[in-house]
Amino acid sequence: MTKKKLVIIGNGMAPGRMLEDLFDLAPDAYDVTIFNAEPRVNYNRLMLSPVLSGEKTYQDIITHDDDWYAEHDVTLHKAAMVRDIDRNAKVVRSETGIEASYDKLLIATGSDPIVIPLPGHDLEGVVTYRDLDDVELMLSAAKTKNRAVVIGGGLLGLEAAAGLKEQGMAVTVLHLAPTLMERQLDEAAGHLLERAFEDRDIKVLTKANTHEIIGKDGKVAAVKLDDGTELEADLVCMAVGIRPSTHLAAEAGLDCGRGILVDDLMQTNDPDILALGECVEHRGLCYGLVAPLYEMATVIAKNLAGDSASYSGSVTATKLKVTGVDLYSAGDFAEAADREEIVLRDATGGVYKRLVLKDNKIIGAVLYGETSDGPWFFDLLKKQTDISEMRETLIFGQAYQGSEPLDPMAAVAALPGDAEICGCNGVCKSKITDAITDKGLTNLDEVRAHTKASSSCGTCTGLVEQLMSLTLGDAYNPNAITPMCGCTDLGHSDVRRLIKAKGLKSIPEVMQALEWRTGSGCAKCRPALNYYLVCDWPDEYADDYQSRFINERVHANIQKDGTYSIVPRMWGGQTSSKELRAIADAVDKFNIPTVKVTGGQRIDMLGIKKEDLPAVWADLGKAGFVSGHAYAKGLRTVKTCVGTDWCRFGTQDSTGLGVRIEKFMWGSWTPAKVKMAVSGCPRNCAEATCKDVGVICVDSGFELHFAGAAGLDIKGTEILGHVKTEDEALEHIVAVVQMYREQGHYLERIYKWAKRIGYDEVRRQIMDDAEKRKAYYDRFVFSQKFAQIDPWDERVSGKDKHEFQPMATLSLEAAE
Amino acid sequence: MNAVTGTWIKVGELADIPKQGARCIDAGELTIAIFRGANDEVFALEDKCPHKNGPLSQGIVHDGCVTCPLHNWVISLATGEAQGADEGATRSFDVKIDNGAVLLNANGLS
Ligand code: SRM
Numbered sequence: 001m002t003k004k005k006l007v008i009i010g011n012g013m014a015p016g017r018m019l020e021d022l023f024d025l026a027p028d029a030y031d032v033t034i035f036n037a038e039p040r041v042n043y044n045r046l047m048l049s050p051v052l053s054g055e056k057t058y059q060d061i062i063t064h065d066d067d068w069y070a071e072h073d074v075t076l077h078k079a080a081m082v083r084d085i086d087r088n089a090k091v092v093r094s095e096t097g098i099e100a101s102y103d104k105l106l107i108a109t110g111s112d113p114i115v116i117p118l119p120g121h122d123l124e125g126v127v128t129y130r131d132l133d134d135v136e137l138m139l140s141a142a143k144t145k146n147r148a149v150v151i152g153g154g155l156l157g158l159e160a161a162a163g164l165k166e167q168g169m170a171v172t173v174l175h176l177a178p179t180l181m182e183r184q185l186d187e188a189a190g191h192l193l194e195r196a197f198e199d200r201d202i203k204v205l206t207k208a209n210t211h212e213i214i215g216k217d218g219k220v221a222a223v224k225l226d227d228g229t230e231l232e233a234d235l236v237c238m239a240v241g242i243r244p245s246t247h248l249a250a251e252a253g254l255d256c257g258r259g260i261l262v263d264d265l266m267q268t269n270d271p272d273i274l275a276l277g278e279c280v281e282h283r284g285l286c287y288g289l290v291a292p293l294y295e296m297a298t299v300i301a302k303n304l305a306g307d308s309a310s311y312s313g314s315v316t317a318t319k320l321k322v323t324g325v326d327l328y329s330a331g332d333f334a335e336a337a338d339r340e341e342i343v344l345r346d347a348t349g350g351v352y353k354r355l356v357l358k359d360n361k362i363i364g365a366v367l368y369g370e371t372s373d374g375p376w377f378f379d380l381l382k383k384q385t386d387i388s389e390m391r392e393t394l395i396f397g398q399a400y401q402g403s404e405p406l407d408p409m410a411a412v413a414a415l416p417g418d419a420e421i422c423g424c425n426g427v428c429k430s431k432i433t434d435a436i437t438d439k440g441l442t443n444l445d446e447v448r449a450h451t452k453a454s455s456s457c458g459t460c461t462g463l464v465e466q467l468m469s470l471t472l473g474d475a476y477n478p479n480a481i482t483p484m485c486g487c488t489d490l491g492h493s494d495v496r497r498l499i500k501a502k503g504l505k506s507i508p509e510v511m512q513a514l515e516w517r518t519g520s521g522c523a524k525c526r527p528a529l530n531y532y533l534v535c536d537w538p539d540e541y542a543d544d545y546q547s548r549f550i551n552e553r554v555h556a557n558i559q560k561d562g563t564y565s566i567v568p569r570m571w572g573g574q575t576s577s578k579e580l581r582a583i584a585d586a587v588d589k590f591n592i593p594t595v596k597v598t599g600g601q602r603i604d605m606l607g608i609k610k611e612d613l614p615a616v617w618a619d620l621g622k623a624g625f626v627s628g629h630a631y632a633k634g635l636r637t638v639k640t641c642v643g644t645d646w647c648r649f650g651t652q653d654s655t656g657l658g659v660r661i662e663k664f665m666w667g668s669w670t671p672a673k674v675k676m677a678v679s680g681c682p683r684n685c686a687e688a689t690c691k692d693v694g695v696i697c698v699d700s701g702f703e704l705h706f707a708g709a710a711g712l713d714i715k716g717t718e719i720l721g722h723v724k725t726e727d728e729a730l731e732h733i734v735a736v737v738q739m740y741r742e743q744g745h746y747l748e749r750i751y752k753w754a755k756r757i758g759y760d761e762v763r764r765q766i767m768d769d770a771e772k773r774k775a776y777y778d779r780f781v782f783s784q785k786f787a788q789i790d791p792w793d794e795r796v797s798g799k800d801k802h803e804f805q806p807m808a809t810l811s812l813e814a815a816e
Numbered sequence: 817m818n819a820v821t822g823t824w825i826k827v828g829e830l831a832d833i834p835k836q837g838a839r840c841i842d843a844g845e846l847t848i849a850i851f852r853g854a855n856d857e858v859f860a861l862e863d864k865c866p867h868k869n870g871p872l873s874q875g876i877v878h879d880g881c882v883t884c885p886l887h888n889w890v891i892s893l894a895t896g897e898a899q900g901a902d903e904g905a906t907r908s909f910d911v912k913i914d915n916g917a918v919l920l921n922a923n924g925l926s
């Protein structure tokens with residue numbers, strides 16, 4: 001049977017969910033092709049605000065990575081905006097010229113942010129808030145600019161304002177209506193919210209109508225209001241609303257109102273074309289929150305899989321994701337003659353709750369300051385429960401129903417099985433508790449993976465944790481230290497301490513003494529234990545190679561096809577004609593397919609067959625090369641600039657110091673990789689201020705830096721201190737690395753370790769306590785005696801020969 | 817007992833394989849990884865992870881499983897099946913130790 005072709009336009013949250021559901025129901029029914037205007041995979045748009053505020057990174061919010069598309073055989077065209085749909089030929093075409101024909105087409109183009117066509121709206125520095133590009137623009141602006149004006153005091157505007165504030169900008173929010181978030185909040189809550197923002201030093205101007213954006217040299221300079229007020233600004237974020245993106249559908253002749261019109265099966269007026277997400281209009285409504293979109297997604301997935309399902313609309317609830325502000329609203333809360341209301345105010349506690357009732361049923365709820373009853377009220381609202389019986393105590397929440405006040409845990413326990421816990425993903429209580437018991441889940445990440453609860457905006461995390469405590473009892477303690485892995489309850493710090501205290505000197509000994517639950521550990525704890533033992537007992541412990549990852553076992557980097565890459569050391573990034581010639585000869589002799597200059601100032605040879613490694617190393621060894629440890633949780637590179645040798649600005653011999661550090665420290669194992677750099681002057685051409693340890697040479701000596709990062713996280717270094725001579729620089733650097741070696745958790749980079757124990761503590765021990773510093777230095781020097789043996793040379797001489805050769809070669813005839 | 821049937825081929829000595837390690841057998845198109853556990857138990861799997869064909873022989877061996885070197889799937893040495901939330905299986909072969917020699921059952925090979 002040939003598969004039907006499903007083409008999807010737009011790769012947002014709604015179609016992402018639809019595909020997950022579809023692959024669960026009918027993994028092989030469709031050949032899926034996606035076109036996405038954004039140049040990336042699917043990510044959790046809700047979490048852009050935590051990325052903007054710095055609480056998360058883009059990596060943290062990816063929903064489907066490239067591997068996911070590969071696993072499901074989905075073709076994803078990134079950065080490929082679809083320009084037209086040919087309904088007769090059943091073909092869509094992107095502006096980049098890619099065509100795809102379809103049996104079923106799903107339009108999921110989301111919404112476009114509204115840009116008010118004010119004078120100046122197209123100046124540099126005016127941004128909207130919709131996708132990762134917008135966030136990146138704002139983040140980079142925040143680095144160099146000071147003042148931001150956010151136009152729009154709705155959910156997005158406020159999240160943007162809070163994020164920009166976190167990034168250190170002075171922020172003003174302009175809002176047209178008299179109170180903030182007037183669509184979700186009543187006046188009283190709007191005022192409380194305004195106060196909460198002003199408490200964080202974010203200025204809020206309501207009834208503020210923007211007149212124009214004033215520019216200077218093509219860039220934003222100020223925002224002018226109708227009343228003549230002028231606010232200086234170097235960044236303007238327009239967050240005034242969204243408009244369903246219907247352009248493409250309308251051009252193709254599909255019926256559109258405010259959104260693309262769909263029936264209860266989510267079909268447009270062309271039966272082969274479905275629409276999903278924020279771009280649709282269903283029964284007169286367009287939605288701007290994910291929960292209803294996910295419901296639509298499930299309906300579509302079921303229908304595509306051959307079941308039948310229909311969508312009949314949703315009721316939505318909103319939460320604001322600004323750390324420290326608790327806000328929940330649902331339903332309709334306008335005042336009207338036939339409505340009654342119940343209000344609770346607790347001024348000192350900053351709590352405000354209002355329920356709007358009609359015919360003894362809840363039709364709207366606004367909670368501010370204390371929102372834990374939100375899901376319960378929302379449940380009563382959705383089910384249209386008659387509340388006359390509990391009217392007197394209703395506003396106090398679920399805990400006060402029945403005879404005695406309940407504690408919060410009991411309140412969660414009392415929720416019915418079908419009560420919604422995670423609004424974003426529509427996950428109810430019983431689904432979570434069932435998954436915990438049936439699948440034996442024990443931590444939050446597992447619950448997220450299996451149920452999706454708490455995996456979108458995260459505001460229900462507390463509730464989910466309460467459910468876990470209820471279901472698991474004492475077995476669940478969210479505050480407990482994270483164990484190293486499933487083999488033990490001990491955390492890394494405890495294990496390190498006990499290894500020293502009990503004098504444990506081998507992996508089996510550690511496992512025995514610390515009561516490991518497994519016979520021989522796992523791939524998480526074994527490498528960690530091996531490192532701790534190597535570090536703590538350099539002279540006594542025999543390194544257990546079977547507990548090292550393959551790269552560290554064979555001293556090369558495994559590649560996706562099972563071949564290896566090798567990177568020899570080029571001290572401080574310097575090389576010579578002799579070295580380059582040796583590399584060239586090896587490349588020719590062993591047919592090495594790729595030679596590449598790395599980001600670490602040296603040369604990588606990729607695609608070498610495992611059997612050839614010892615021979616390649618033998619040839620390189622003759623030219624004086626040793627392993628560059630490009631695979632190691634150990635010292636990687638020391639980048640340098642040319643310094644006083646050549647540069648007209650150089651203040652010290654940065655190349656010389658870099659080479660000296662690398663020669664002194666190579667071969668040492670560390671909790672995670674260590675990268676260093678030495679720059680000859682503050683122009684910093686060696687990028688020393690984003691390294692684990694960096695040096696900036698200055699006229700008066702050396703400025704020492706530590707705890708930078710430029711990988712998964714980007715973080716500028718902290719200053720360790722200033723020293724006058726090269727010898728002092730080396731001693732301090734070695735000492736700080738040894739301190740990290742002794743205290744770091746396995747796989748924890750210096751910046752994470754330093755943050756955990758405190759930058760000041762590091763400075764105190766390394767800069768201020770000469771005795772401590774000297775002791776660290778001496779311990780490092782001692783351990784180097786056992787570490788500075790070139791692993792390539794050892795293997796050329798025959799060590800671990802078995803690693804590089806098959807045990808036997810069989811021809812199939814032999815099997816007859 | 818089975819040794820006499822002729823379907824068991826000697827592929828090496830137990831001592832050739834490091835404890836908690838693996839060695840490969842080249843069988844034409846097929847590469848078979850022979851694993852040795854902490855207590856000298858042996859297993860044979862095709863050297864291909866069910867995820868993306870990662871060479872399982874290069875992984876870390878622990879408690880009846882091997883963790884793939886490429887993306888950390890955990891594969892049962894006895895059955896070849898992926899553990900935990902991952903799904904998939906790799907071919908497994910019969911292997912045994914006889915007097916220190918590692919014998920592979922050739923029946924499954926073709
Ligand atoms: C070869 C190289 C890319 C290149 O072609 O330039 C490279 C290649 C790899 N990097 Fe890198 N990184 C290379 C420079 C960098 C740099 C830039 C630098 O060192 O100046 C960074 C950012 C700086 C930093 O580390 O803060 C970098 C940040 C990473 C990270 C993120 C680490 C983090 O803690 O955030 C990983 C992932 C990891 O280690 O878990 C990574 C992992 C890898 C791995 C080992 C991925 C893997 O596990 O297979 C790649 C191995 C390829 C191979 O087999 O050779 N690579 N990698 C560079 C080798 C430098 C060298 O000479 O040793």
Ligand SMILES: Cc1cc2nc3c(=O)[nH]c(=O)nc-3n(C[C@H](O)[C@H](O)[C@H](O)COP(=O)(O)OP(=O)(O)OC[C@H]3O[C@@H](n4cnc5c(N)ncnc54)[C@H](O)[C@@H]3O)c2cc1C
Nearest residue numbers: 010012013014036037045081082109110277278288289290
């Ligand atoms: C900062 C922020 C915070 C939010 N917070 C919340 C929250 O807390 N709770 C909540 O429920 N909702 C929240 N939302 C709203 C929620 O993110 C959206 O409702 C949801 O992402 C919409 O999903 P979608 O799939 O319909 O569209 P989108 O996720 O917008 O995806 C549409 C995709 O289609 C692409 N596209 C458009 N046209 C084309 C074309 N012609 N060809 C190819 N590709 C195209 C776009 O580039 C885009 O990537 C938030 C939104 C933002 C921006």
Ligand code: SF4
Nearest residue numbers: 560598599604711712
């Ligand atoms: S070399 Fe580094 S950046 Fe490039 S793909 Fe590999 S890990 Fe990613």
Ligand code: FES
Nearest residue numbers: 865867868870884
């Ligand atoms: S190939 Fe084995 S885990 Fe990916």
